Amino acid sequence: MFSFTVAAIxxxxxxxxxxxxxxxxxxxxxxxRYRASYVFAGVAAAFVVHVSLAIAAxxxxxxxxxxxxxxxxxxxxxxxAAMLLLKKDDEEEGVREPADHSFWKVAGSGxxxxxxxEFGDLTQxxxxxxxxxxxxxxxxxxxxxxxxxxxxxxxxxxGRLLMKRVPLALITKIAAGVxxxxxxxxLYEAIAG
Numbered sequence: 336m337f338s339f340t341v342a343a344i345x346x347x348x349x350x351x352x353x354x355x356x357x358x359x360x361x362x363x364x365x366x367x368r369y370r371a372s373y374v375f376a377g378v379a380a381a382f383v384v385h386v387s388l389a390i391a392a393x394x395x396x397x398x399x400x401x402x403x404x405x406x407x408x409x410x411x412x413x414x415x416a417a418m419l420l421l422k423k424d425d426e427e428e429g430v431r432e433p434a435d436h437s438f439w440k441v442a443g444s445g446x447x448x449x450x451x452x453e454f455g456d457l458t459q460x461x462x463x464x465x466x467x468x469x470x471x472x473x474x475x476x477x478x479x480x481x482x483x484x485x486x487x488x489x490x491x492x493x494g495r496l497l498m499k500r501v502p503l504a505l506i507t508k509i510a511a512g513v514x515x516x517x518x519x520x521x522l523y524e525a526i527a528g
Contacts, residue, residue: 341469345478346485348465348513353458353486362490365448369441371491376438377445378491382483384450389459390476393466402525409521411464416514418457449487458483461514468521 365374453459462479466472 342478349482366491373441377442381449389462393463406525412518
């Protein structure tokens with residue numbers, strides 16, 4: 336049965352974790368050079384593939400004993416929080432400009448950029464963990480896709496304004512804090528059993 340609560344939790348966690356990511360900045364860069372709707376179409380399609388792969392991986396985790404899964408999920412959330420808190424801000428992704436500005440060229444560039452940049456990224460691992468934790472792949476998938484689309488939309492359509500108003504360091508700390516809380520719950524369930 337679909338859980339709106341799970342979808343909302345996943346949305347919040349993934350949104351906060353993805354907001355300070357380089358992908359939002361890449362979306363902003365593409366969005367300032369090309370028609371925003373074309374960029375968003377490619378980015379949105381890439382995130383559907385990204386989340387589908389994560390949900391499949393998370394579903395495999397549910398076949399393992401519950402205590403083991405909770406322990407692994409808790410440790411992975413702690414690792415994700417550490418990655419957010421310790422990552423360097425000087426990472427830059429090079430984006431190759433399409434030769435023309437047609438829908439397929441621009442959307443294809445956005446799709447490939449996100450697909451490659453996000454493969455094995457923190458939010459994909461986090462989505463797999465959440466799929467294993469909640470055993471509701473539809474709710475987790477919908478929450479994750481909507482969060483990623485929201486971040487992409489903010490990056491593409493309004494990234495400059497957001498970055499002027501909300502410090503990136505604050506967003507990163509909030510996302511790490513949420514992940515630490517999720518890690519604590521998962522580890523408690525693994526130990527208490």
